[in-house]
Amino acid sequence: MAEPIRPGNALDEQIHLTAVDEFLAWGKEHSLFYLLFATACCGIELMQAGGPRYDVDRLGMIPRATPRQADLMIVAGTITHKMASRVRTLWEQMSEPRWVVSMGSCANSGGPFSKWSYSVLNGVDKYIPVDVYIPGCPPRPEALIDGVMALRERVRRYRTSGERDATPYLVAGGDCAFGGHPGKDDGSGGEPKR
Amino acid sequence: MNDAAITARIQAVFPDVQPATTPNAQPRLCVPAATLPALARFLLDQPDLAFTSLMDLTGYDLAKYPSTPPSDAIRVVYLLHSLCHLHKLALWVDAPRASPVVPSVAGIWPAAIYFEREVFDLLGVRFDGHPSLHRILCPDDWIGHPLRKDYVYPAEYLGVAHLREGQHFESGPVRG
Numbered sequence A: 001m002a003e004p005i006r007p008g009n010a011l012d013e014q015i016h017l018t019a020v021d022e023f024l025a026w027g028k029e030h031s032l033f034y035l036l037f038a039t040a041c042c043g044i045e046l047m048q049a050g051g052p053r054y055d056v057d058r059l060g061m062i063p064r065a066t067p068r069q070a071d072l073m074i075v076a077g078t079i080t081h082k083m084a085s086r087v088r089t090l091w092e093q094m095s096e097p098r099w100v101v102s103m104g105s106c107a108n109s110g111g112p113f114s115k116w117s118y119s120v121l122n123g124v125d126k127y128i129p130v131d132v133y134i135p136g137c138p139p140r141p142e143a144l145i146d147g148v149m150a151l152r153e154r155v156r157r158y159r160t161s162g163e164r165d166a167t168p169y170l171v172a173g174g175d176c177a178f179g180g181h182p183g184k185d186d187g188s189g190g191e192p193k194r
Numbered sequence B: 001m002n003d004a005a006i007t008a009r010i011q012a013v014f015p016d017v018q019p020a021t022t023p024n025a026q027p028r029l030c031v032p033a034a035t036l037p038a039l040a041r042f043l044l045d046q047p048d049l050a051f052t053s054l055m056d057l058t059g060y061d062l063a064k065y066p067s068t069p070p071s072d073a074i075r076v077v078y079l080l081h082s083l084c085h086l087h088k089l090a091l092w093v094d095a096p097r098a099s100p101v102v103p104s105v106a107g108i109w110p111a112a113i114y115f116e117r118e119v120f121d122l123l124g125v126r127f128d129g130h131p132s133l134h135r136i137l138c139p140d141d142w143i144g145h146p147l148r149k150d151y152v153y154p155a156e157y158l159g160v161a162h163l164r165e166g167q168h169f170e171s172g173p174v175r176g
Helices: A019-027 A040-051 A081-093 A104-109 A141-161 B003-012 B033-045 B113-124
Strands: A072-076 A099-103 A133-136 B029-030 B053-061 B071-080 B088-096 B101-103 B124-129
Touching: A019 A141, A040 A099, A040 A141, A072 A081, A081 A104, A081 A141, A099 A104, A099 A141, A099 B124, A104 A133, A133 A141, B003 B033, B033 B088, B033 B101, B053 B113, B088 B101, B113 B124
Parallel strands: A072 A099, A099 A133, B029 B088, B101 B124
Antiparallel strands: B053 B071, B071 B088
16 A cells, blocks of 8 residues: 655755746635525525535635625526626626626526526626526535536636736537527527427 | 304495305305405494404405306415314405506404505405505515416516516417
């Protein structure tokens, strides 16, 4: 059985040399504080992801009650037209660099409400820029964690290169009842699969 | 009191109140709008009736409703409950769709303040005597009353279109 590698007592094993930017990027990547913000049932899956079974705390993700302390906004749930201006305000209150994850079909494209609802916004990206889309109705915590891992890559690249990825990341899957994936090009337009 | 006794007790004082013809275990009384304030006060104050709780106040549009003869009204529904006698009562008040006006019962049951705002917001019924009748669910600058049968869905709100780019539906609501 192989011995686990542990830092020894020798000085060169205790000290690591790196660039400041890379050190900051490492820190930012491992401490994505997210805004505690849920508007519908996706919030239940978000809570589940924060619970003991999936435990996103181990990724350094700690919920914050105020946008001023948050790096990441997980839009978990249906956004109505009335709510959209509040979402925009919360996003504006976050300090740069700020990141947005659109969680679930409703936040992606209006989901099951896109056809018959008069009050639901068809996609939160109409109001704020989105970095990661997660399909599902609601997405499983695994899908959320997949999106977060992809976002962490982007956070590290941003801190080291200073450039944001322009194209949003789409979590694979989309095997949900209400289509609604903005990257889906099958002409369903978010129409429920029957 | 049982349902028949409640109906008889009310009709003795308010002869223009008629039981609804719809068969149902719960009595439903059709009330003219003008009679409503006096009837509501009566239902609350009489010790043998004592309808102290307004459980719900809602409404629906009777246009396109399969009734004979066809009705052109918006029906406001009051669901009452007596917490001491444990009996229930439902009232129907019909208001014409062109200009639906119903007297407010907010001064009798304060729970009606929010309920009447909701019915005003979604159906456009104006409640005379309500302390602050404005929208409660839709934004203040919303146009139209969404639960009306002839409601035209907005094509956009604040410059944001209701359908995504390239989105199409073979059926769906009329969008203005």
